[in-house]
Amino acid sequence: MVRAHLVAQITEALAKAQAAGDLPPLPKINITVEHPRQAEMGDYATNVALQLARPAKMPPQKIAELISRHLSIPDTQAIFPASAGRGPAFTAEVVGGFINFRLTPACLACAVEEIIRQDARWGTIDLGKGRKAQVEHGSANPTGYATIATGRNVVVGDTLANTLEAAGYQVHREWYINDAGSQVRIFGQSVFARYAQALGHDEPLPERGYLGDDVKEVGALIAAREGDRFLRMPKEQAAREIGQLGIDLVMERIKHTMARLNIRYDNFFSEKSLWTSGLGEQMLNLLRARGLVIEHDGALWFSEDGSPIRSGQGSLRSEEEYTETHDDEGKPLPVQAVLIRSPRVIPNPEERPTYFASDIPYAWNKVMIRGFNPAIYVWGEDHQGDVPRLYAAARALGLPEGAIRIVIYRFITLMSGGQEVRMGKRKGNALLIDDLLDEIGADAFRYIMLSRSIDTKFAFDLDVLKQQNDENPVYYIQYGHARICSIERKALEEGWETAAPADGLRYDHPSEQALIRKIMQLPEIVELVATTLQPHHYTTYAREVAGAFSKFYEDCRIKGSPPEVAYARLMLARATRLTLARTLRLMGMTAPDRM
């Protein structure tokens, strides 16, 4: 709200100072306004004078004073159109080369009024301007129930989707089903083995088969539903058909798990469909026509610049060829070539050439056919090597710059007996989301998943989490919300709420003002998450809002205060409730009325 106005005022003052000859002509700089760490330095500050010191050949303090002299201070109405006649919005002060801005108490009061006016709209911004965006998340192999590794993926993805929605995008949520390829085949064989075992046959699991209990359960379920009819057909066919049934059962269960997590999808997209629809071949032909597909020893390679593969190399697996090179400035150079079809794969509509090959038509489908921009991919760090390839493919296909954005998050490891263990679906040692939800519930799960930056790995210690459950910040935040609801209920019952004072609300207490400053930041936080795609900022912010409210609640009585004070405080409590509720909802958590 306020920030954009400040930037505009500073820009104007800078231009005026130059026009008046106080400052020499200067190069254009990026004018930023930030929150000073120290409250004594005001609510906002700009460092323009420090940035201009060198080009202007003047001391920063002097520049700041000159700019400040040309600064016009707007009335609150300029920022909050509904609030007229409340005086200037802020004061400006030059300290050590910074220009510090402090919102006037009247302006803080206008902010509270504005938040209440916006009500359910509070926290929405218009960054997207109605454009279509997609967040693809989840997308684990349908070869087992959802694990907590997928949990991080979906919670991050869903929160980003919520954020983009709040930021004014029309958001589509998609799960990509990797229902093609060899893992699916092995999964089918594994389910078949468990199925046969359930029917009393001594059928061994395939090599590198899936060992988890979930696959056992799926096999037994199919045995119970379908009887022994699959035992009377060729094993290969049985494994394929049972594999499909298994995928369906697994996806059903995953959808159920997602619903428990308060996550819904607009679409589940089948990888296989990219090839059965013919789009895959179409894209390969398009790339071939552009000279970007190379045939070598019967294999098909994608090469961004069409450069030939070195002769004598039957495969690009050698280090030299596969390594992503960097130029002198450290900028990545294009990957030389990526395998898209092996000579060993017999073309088969149920098989797709390679995993990467599917990414090409999928990207096209997202951006060119369905018109998503941005199309956001939420990927685990095991896909990190695919990032430059997908970008290369996007460039080769001529997708608009920036249409594809990839979010990489670090893995979750499991603490077991003081040791970190990497989970694996095939190994069957992965912790399932459902089991964890039984223990701690969806709100705590989502909060925990969001509480760490996606760039840091997460060592998951179940015992510690269970133990900490009661003192989790989740409850502190939700408690703040529930407490406000309780206050509002009581205020209604006991009739504390009087008429609004004619000349507007007033907040003189430091704890009131600190709380207002905090809740006012919500749109900035939404913008921050929408642009950085780092959702952990919400957890920090929610904790801060709840903390500021607790302090306010300790210091400032509502009940029993003079009517005007009580009214203003009640409104502040309401604005805080709206802020907490929105933040919790962005995180996909509930905002309970009572606990």
Added chain:
RNA sequence: GCCCCUAUAGCUCAAUGGAUAGAGCGCCGGCCUCCGGAGCCGUAGAUCGCAGUUCGAAUCUGCGUAGGGGCACCA
């Protein structure tokens, strides 16, 4: 070997290149005639190492050290 990510308080994590690096948990010490004590206040405690860029570095660059991931006809 090459590429990506990470290293901040005893522990788990924050900090759009800004001013005195913040929280939670844990430790120690205070606060309930009162709107919900799942709370509030206070004490102690930290930027992996060495250079560099910058008016200013936890943040950017280089070289180390330690950990994770990737460089599959797995996904």
